[in-house]
Amino acid sequence: xxxSSEEEPMASPPPPAAATATTSSCxxxxxxxxxxxxxxxRRKKCELVSYDELPDWLKDNEFIHGYYRCEWxxxxxxxxxxxxxxxxxxxxxxxxxxxLFLCLTIFTAMVIPRGGSTSTSTTTSNKIINSRNNATxxxxxxxxxxxxxxxxxxxxxxxxxxxxxxxxADLSQHEQIPTSCPTNTSSTxxxxxxxxxxxxxxxxxxxxxxxxxxxxxxxxxxxxxxxxGGAMACLLTSSACHLLLxxxxxxxxxxxRLDYAGIAALIxxxxxxxxxxxxxxxxxxxxxxxxxxxAFGAAAVSASLVPAFQxxxxxxxxxxxxxxxAASGVVPVAHKLxxxxxxxREAAVSxxxxxxxxxxxxxxVAVYAARVPERWFPGRFDLVGHSHQLFHLxxxxxxxxxxxGALEYLKWRDAVKC
Numbered sequence: 519x520x521x522s523s524e525e526e527p528m529a530s531p532p533p534p535a536a537a538t539a540t541t542s543s544c545x546x547x548x549x550x551x552x553x554x555x556x557x558x559x560r561r562k563k564c565e566l567v568s569y570d571e572l573p574d575w576l577k578d579n580e581f582i583h584g585y586y587r588c589e590w591x592x593x594x595x596x597x598x599x600x601x602x603x604x605x606x607x608x609x610x611x612x613x614x615x616x617x618l619f620l621c622l623t624i625f626t627a628m629v630i631p632r633g634g635s636t637s638t639s640t641t642t643s644n645k646i647i648n649s650r651n652n653a654t655x656x657x658x659x660x661x662x663x664x665x666x667x668x669x670x671x672x673x674x675x676x677x678x679x680x681x682x683x684x685x686x687a688d689l690s691q692h693e694q695i696p697t698s699c700p701t702n703t704s705s706t707x708x709x710x711x712x713x714x715x716x717x718x719x720x721x722x723x724x725x726x727x728x729x730x731x732x733x734x735x736x737x738x739x740x741x742x743x744x745x746x747g748g749a750m751a752c753l754l755t756s757s758a759c760h761l762l763l764x765x766x767x768x769x770x771x772x773x774x775r776l777d778y779a780g781i782a783a784l785i786x787x788x789x790x791x792x793x794x795x796x797x798x799x800x801x802x803x804x805x806x807x808x809x810x811x812x813a814f815g816a817a818a819v820s821a822s823l824v825p826a827f828q829x830x831x832x833x834x835x836x837x838x839x840x841x842x843x844a845a846s847g848v849v850p851v852a853h854k855l856x857x858x859x860x861x862x863r864e865a866a867v868s869x870x871x872x873x874x875x876x877x878x879x880x881x882x883v884a885v886y887a888a889r890v891p892e893r894w895f896p897g898r899f900d901l902v903g904h905s906h907q908l909f910h911l912x913x914x915x916x917x918x919x920x921x922x923g924a925l926e927y928l929k930w931r932d933a934v935k936c
Contacts, residue, residue, distance in 0.1 A: 564590045566603055575767045578830050581889055582904055583897040587764040595765045604900050607907045608760040615914035616753040622921060623746045630739065630928065737798070737931040741790035742924050748787025749917045755780035756910070771825070778822035785843045786815040788920055792847065792872065795927035796854040796865070799936040807850050814843050837887040844879055847872070864930030871923030875916040882912030 568584045569577065576588060585604040587595065599609055759773040789811045797803040818839055821827060827836065851872055858865035886909040892899040 564594050564598075573767075575770060576764065579889060579892070579904075579906075581892040581896045582900050585900050589766060590764060592765055595762055599761055602901065604904070605760045605764075607902060608910060609757050611907060611910040611914065612753040612760075613757040615910075615917070616750055616757065618914070619746055619749045619753065619917070619921075623743065623750070626739075626742065626746065630742075737795070737928065737935060739928075741794040742928065744790050745787045745920070745924060748783040749921075752780035752784035752917075753914070771828075774828055775822055778827075779819050781840055782815040782818045782843070784917065785840065786811050788844075788875075788917075789847060789850070791920075791924040791927050792854070792868075793850055795931050796850060796858075798931055803853075811843070811846065814846060818843055833889075834887050837883045841880070841883050844876065847876070862930060862934075864926045868923040868926040868930075871919050871926065875919040875923070878912045878916035878919060882909040882916070885909055885912070 564587065566585050567588050569580060569582065569586065572586055572588055576586070582604055585602075587598060587603055587605070590598065599606075755773075755776045759777040763770040763773045789807065793804055793807040793811075797807070821839065826832065851869055854865055855869055859869070885905045889905045892904045
């Protein structure tokens with residue numbers, strides 16, 4: 519029997535809702551099409567996807583072809599810190615760097631003496647003697663051989679001067695200093711025995727006062743710890759950004775802005791040891807340089823709040839903005855070298871560390887902007903060796919070089935204050 523032309527075949531019924539597959543906008547989380555109610559309650563299995571499957575807000579580097587996470591649930595996103603994907607080394611490189619600088623902060627607080635007043639004037643000798651008596655082993659800066667050598671020289675000089683006022687017969691056998699204390703008969707004829715011993719005690723007390731003044735009043739430490747805090751903030755926010763940005767578009771926006779703020783914090787706080795210790799005796803220059811870099815950092819953070827700032831085509835602009843902030847440090851470094859470069863060893867040594875830091879940061883920014891080596895071999899460096907991982911390692915190395923330079927500043931200013 520033939521079917522009439524006006525009759526239409528019956529449409530097949532739609533598949534049941536339970537049989538449909540549920541996927542995210544980028545197909546990252548795929549669930550079984552035949553799952554039942556019990557299976558629905560289990561954690562969805564999240565899969566890695568390719569670059570072409572990503573939404574526009576997650577597309578950043580077309581030379582990395584695969585191993586992307588996309589719109590994973592928050593719990594799975596956090597736990598992915600222990601799984602393998604193209605952000606794993608980005609997360610761990612700066613997370614390990616954060617732990618390194620946390621250890622450096624604890625080490626610095628335990629070994630380097632606590633901050634003290636930068637003033638060296640004392641109205642009475644009793645205050646200086648009391649500060650000497652309260653000084654303990656932690657008041658000596660570790661490795662500051664120059665301070666210890668100066669203190670030893672002062673004590674030896676004053677002891678020899680006191681010996682010149684005494685007759686050798688007045689010294690006990692174990693107190694005599696062979697060939698160091700020649701007989702001075704004129705002094706014994708003009709001073710009484712009591713006056714000689716009193717003068718000797720005064721000389722040794724003055725020597726102790728001078729020695730204690732060199733170590734009992736360490737220079738303030740807050741610029742050093744501010745830098746360490748800025749470095750830890752930068753490294754921690756960077757790790758959090760690379761771990762969480764795949765969760766949602768909103769999470770990507772927030773964590774990326776925190777990442778940019780962390781970079782600005784690292785750059786701004788890097789200036790603090792340089793400016794504070796180089797121009798310790800010039801309050802106007804300290805305020806000028808500190809205020810300038812703080813304004814520069816605030817401008818960079820404000821610019822990063824614009825959503826278009828994250829566009830892939832603006833990658834060179836982002837690199838140029840933060841590179842310009844860091845490069846502005848050349849001005850105070852050059853100023854410091856003009857003032858002290860030829861006379862203060864620590865000024866030259868710290869400048870060498872700062873040059874190394876600048877070279878490492880500069881190389882990292884160049885690699886980040888050029889996206890090498892993945893540009894040359896697309897898809898081959900998806901997991902290990904792509905530009906952002908190299909950039910992270912160079913940032914940690916540069917920050918550590920700056921820490922070593924900051925130690926040189928402390929050794930310098932602990933020994934020579936204003």
